[in-house]
Amino acid sequence: MITTSGLTKVYQSRGREVTALDGVDLHVREGEVYGVIGQSGAGKSSLIRCVNLLERPTSGTVTVAGQDLTALAGRGRRAGQELRRARSRIGMVFQHFNLLDSRTVRDNVELPLEILGVSGRERTRKALELLDLVGLADKAKAYPGQLSGGQKQRVGIARALAGDPKVLLSDEATSALDPETTRSILQLLRDLNQELGLTVLLITHEMDVVKTVCDSAALMRRGRVVESGTVGTLLATPGSELAHALFPVGGTASGPGRTVVDVTFHGDAAARPVISQLSRTYNIDISILGAAMDTVGGRQIGRMRIELPGRFEENVVPIGFLREQGLQAEIVGGEPAGATGIPAPVSAPLTEEVAK
Amino acid sequence: MTWSEMQPLLTQGTIDTLYMVLWSTLVTVAGGLPLGVLLVLTDKGGLLQNTVVNKVVGVIVNIGRSLPFIILLIALIPFTTWVVGTFIGPSAMIVPLAVGAIPFFARLVETAVREVDHGLVEAVQSMGGSIPTIIRKVLLPQALPSLVSAVTTTVIVLIGYSAMAGAVGGEGLGSKAVTYGFQRFDNQFMLITVALLILIVTVIQLIGDGAVRLLARRGRTSS
Numbered sequence: 001m002i003t004t005s006g007l008t009k010v011y012q013s014r015g016r017e018v019t020a021l022d023g024v025d026l027h028v029r030e031g032e033v034y035g036v037i038g039q040s041g042a043g044k045s046s047l048i049r050c051v052n053l054l055e056r057p058t059s060g061t062v063t064v065a066g067q068d069l070t071a072l073a074g075r076g077r078r079a080g081q082e083l084r085r086a087r088s089r090i091g092m093v094f095q096h097f098n099l100l101d102s103r104t105v106r107d108n109v110e111l112p113l114e115i116l117g118v119s120g121r122e123r124t125r126k127a128l129e130l131l132d133l134v135g136l137a138d139k140a141k142a143y144p145g146q147l148s149g150g151q152k153q154r155v156g157i158a159r160a161l162a163g164d165p166k167v168l169l170s171d172e173a174t175s176a177l178d179p180e181t182t183r184s185i186l187q188l189l190r191d192l193n194q195e196l197g198l199t200v201l202l203i204t205h206e207m208d209v210v211k212t213v214c215d216s217a218a219l220m221r222r223g224r225v226v227e228s229g230t231v232g233t234l235l236a237t238p239g240s241e242l243a244h245a246l247f248p249v250g251g252t253a254s255g256p257g258r259t260v261v262d263v264t265f266h267g268d269a270a271a272r273p274v275i276s277q278l279s280r281t282y283n284i285d286i287s288i289l290g291a292a293m294d295t296v297g298g299r300q301i302g303r304m305r306i307e308l309p310g311r312f313e314e315n316v317v318p319i320g321f322l323r324e325q326g327l328q329a330e331i332v333g334g335e336p337a338g339a340t341g342i343p344a345p346v347s348a349p350l351t352e353e354v355a356k
Numbered sequence: 357m358t359w360s361e362m363q364p365l366l367t368q369g370t371i372d373t374l375y376m377v378l379w380s381t382l383v384t385v386a387g388g389l390p391l392g393v394l395l396v397l398t399d400k401g402g403l404l405q406n407t408v409v410n411k412v413v414g415v416i417v418n419i420g421r422s423l424p425f426i427i428l429l430i431a432l433i434p435f436t437t438w439v440v441g442t443f444i445g446p447s448a449m450i451v452p453l454a455v456g457a458i459p460f461f462a463r464l465v466e467t468a469v470r471e472v473d474h475g476l477v478e479a480v481q482s483m484g485g486s487i488p489t490i491i492r493k494v495l496l497p498q499a500l501p502s503l504v505s506a507v508t509t510t511v512i513v514l515i516g517y518s519a520m521a522g523a524v525g526g527e528g529l530g531s532k533a534v535t536y537g538f539q540r541f542d543n544q545f546m547l548i549t550v551a552l553l554i555l556i557v558t559v560i561q562l563i564g565d566g567a568v569r570l571l572a573r574r575g576r577t578s579s
Contacts, residue, residue, distance in 0.1 A: 079481070088484030098479035102497045102571075111493065112483040163483065218460055 001167060001199040002028040002051060007060035009223075011069040020046040021057070027214070033193050033200040035210040037242070038220035042057040044203035047220070048171050051201065052090045053083055064090060065166050069228045088116055091160030095172035097152040105131065105155050106140040112162040130158040134188060150181035156197060157188065161196075168192070171201035174209060177320065181205075188211045198205035207245050211294065212332075217242055235266045235301060236328060247303040251289025253332075259308045259315045264328040274325050282318050305332065357542055360495065363451050365532050365545075366552060372446045372462035373528035373556070376518045381511050389503075390511075392465025393491060395564040402479070403487050412486070420459030428456050429524050444525035453517050461510045468502030469495050501571040508564025512557050529553055 009021040015092050020043045028034040049055035051062055053069050061070045061220050064086070071099070072083040077089070099108050109127040131137050134154040144152055153173060160168055170189065174182040190213050192198050204210065210217045218228035219242050227234065227242050235243045243264070263275075279286050286306050293302035308315045312331060322329045391413060397403050398410040423431075429452045436443040436451040474492050485493065496503070519530025529549050537546030 054478060054481055079486075081486075084484040084486060086484075087482055090482070092479070094475060094479060096473075096475055098473070098475040100476060100494065100498060102500065111480070114493070115480070115489055159483075169482075263478050288552045290429040 001030040001032075001067060002026065002034075002201055003063045004047075005028070005050065005059075005061050007045075007047070007050055007062065008058045009050060010056060010058045019132065020225050020304075021060075023060070023222070024220075024225055026218060026225065026228070028199060028201050030199055031193070031197050031291060032192065033202065033213050035214035035217045036201070036203045036220055036225075037205065037207065037210050037217060039205060040299040042220040044220055045225040047222075048169050048201065048203050049072045052087050052092060053079065058207075060331045088112065088163045089165050089167070091157075091163065091165035091168040093153065093156045093160050093168065093170050093173045094176050097144070097149075097156045097176075099152060099155055099159075101144050103146065104140065105142050105147070108155055108161055109158045112159060112252060113163075118162060126162060127158075130154075130161055133161070133192075134158045135161075144199065145283055148181075149177050150185060151303065153177065153181075153185050154188065156254065157185075161192070165230075166199060168198050170200060172204055173202065175204065175206070182209070183212065189213055196292075210242075211246050211327075217246075217306040231264045232301065235264050235303070238328070238330060243303070247292035247294070247301075247305050249290040251305050251307075253307060254289075255285065257311055259312045259319075260332040261306050261308065261312060261315075261319060261322070262330045262332055263306060263322060264330075265293070266301045266328075267306070270302075270327075272325065274322065274327060275304070275306065277325075278318055278321055284318060308313065357442075357536070357545055361549065364400065364535065366529075366548065369532040369549070369577050370552060370556070371528070372526075373515065373518050373530070375512060376446045376449050376453060376528055377514045378451045378476065379447075380457060380514050381507070383450060383454035384457040384461050384510055386508060386516070387454065388461030388464055391458065391462035391470055393495065394470045396468040396495075397487070397491075401403065412531065417459040417462050420456070421463065423451075423456075426520055426523070428452060429521060433524075434470040446527045449518065449526035449528075452456035452579055453514055453521060456508055456517055457507065459513055460513060463498075463507060464509065468499040468506055471502065472498045492496045501568045504564060504571060505568050506562060508568075511564070515553065515557055515560075552569040 004024055004026045004216070007021050007024040007026075010021070011018045011020055013284045015124050022043075024047060025049070026036075036044050037049060047056055050057045051064065053062065053072075061068055061071065067086055069083065069086055074081060087190055099109070103111070106124070107128050109130055113123040113126060128140060131140055136151060136154050136158070139147060139151065139155075143157065147155065148305055152345065156173070168189075171254065179184060186209060189200055189202070192342055202209070202214070214231065216228070216230045217234065219226045227237070227240055229237070232248065234240045235247070237243065249262060251260075269351050273307075275286060275288075278284070287310060289305040289307055291302065291304040293304065310317060319329050319331070386454055393418070395410065396452040398406040398413070400407070426535045433443045438447050439451050440448045442448050472495050472523060476498060477490055480490050480494050518526065518528050520531070522528055522531025522534050529552060533546055536542050537549055
């Protein structure tokens with residue numbers, strides 16, 4: 001639905017060049033919620049503004065719904081009519097809501113319809129329908145100044161949906177809101193995504209946002225996408241920074257001679273009670289040191305850190321069992337070299353004990 | 357001078373002053389508003405960034421602002437004659453008054469429009485709004501309280517200018533004060549004219565402030 005390739009943005013600032021985007025390739029599939037996460041200055045903001053050409057990329061292309069927007073670009077800073085029409089089909093919500101405080105809530109939602117040249121009565125009907133959709137039907141006549149932050153963002157969302165967009169861009173939409181309001185706004189985005197089949201590209205600096213609503217995520221650092229993929233794929237990628245940040249697990253071995261394993265649940269395996277099966281099959285006691293699990297779309301995904309009695313060599317078989325079940329099992333502190341499934345030479349643990 | 361002698365002079369003076377100020381204000385707003393908006397749009401980082409236009413307009417505005425009005429008034433006599441056919445009388449005075457006030461008002465408009473949150477402009481751009489749409493639906497309505505305040509200030513400046521215009525053949529309270537108060541040493545008449553000018557300025561300021569308050573209250577607190 002949204003594809004950027006080789007997207008580069010270089011700002012000229014007093015003769016110095018600042019590279020905000022450095023060859024970003026992003027692919028957002030239709031109907032998914034895609035989160036781009038990164039610290040401030042990572043280039044997220046430039047990225048989302050390049051998607052609807054509010055910022056003109058220095059090089060690279062942006063394709064939204066099959067239309068190459070970079071090819072529509074007018075001269076200089078001015079947007080040609082075709083680009084403006086394309087923009088009207090891409091909704092955008094902002095961190096600071098950007099509502100006109102001189103207009104009522106209803107008139108704010110009508111603004112994009114005025115731009116589209118929709119007639120007065122139709123505008124009102126559509127605006128009220130959208131306000132109803134975001135749960136603010138009773139605030140139509142209020143002014144933005146009379147609303148709370150969460151309500152303002154709901155108006156922002158209603159306004160963004162006025163042009164019946166297929167794509168919604170969210171620029172830190174929840175960053176100015178408290179945690180509870182953030183959750184309700186994210187829930188609304190999720191509902192809209194499912195009910196209207198809306199594709200959502202959001203940027204954020206909060207890992208929680210990605211965890212709550214995103215199907216896919218990308219991590220940005222210094223203008224580059226460092227990692228990207230669906231949450232499941234990220235989890236399945238050993239050493240993925242995003243997976244670790246999304247599902248942080250802690251805990252250390254309760255004593256020497258124990259094996260600590262990080263188990264990653266994703267895909268079909270996550271639906272089965274693997275840990276209790278493991279315990280019963282091999283008659284071993286398993287301690288859970290830490291876990292970060294979430295149910296996304298009826299499936300459990302996440303990571304768990306478990307402790308098995310005995311050293312790694314004694315646990316090769318149970319670990320093999322976990323891997324057979326389609327789970328990913330990483331030994332914390334690394335697997336002894338050459339120990340994949342084959343019992344290690346007896347001398348190795350001995351030297352370890354001697355060293356102590 | 358008795359009151360019955362003064363009264364028709366004062367009435368005619370007030371009518372002429374208000375006539376000159378009203379029309380020159382209309383011309384000033386019509387000329388200064390687009391100029392002020394143009395200054396913001398063509399500025400660095402503006403929607404119509406254009407250094408040449410910005411500099412040229414900026415220089416013209418600055419020249420207009422730095423000339424003392426009394427000099428401008430005299431310098432413009434040929435131009436006024438060309439436009440109106442004469443340079444004497446209230447109608448003729450509208451020309452130099454507007455020419456003098458346009459640069460002043462344009463700068464006030466520039467300041468007011470520049471203060472509009474850029475996020476709002478961005479929001480309308482993201483909806484597919486064109487530059488005229490942005491001006492009409494965002495910049496002007498959002499800057500409206502400041503613009504009304506700028507008009508008030510300009511009207512008051514124009515009242516001051518119109519009094520000066522009295523010295524160069526204009527009519528109005530200023531001209532009456534010069535003729536009767538100054539040249540005939542009628543201190544009483546002078547004081548009454550001054551009081552009348554103060555009254556007019558105060559009333560205009562009050563109306564302007566009231567309008568700004570009304571506009572600013574809209575939406576910001578509960579109505």
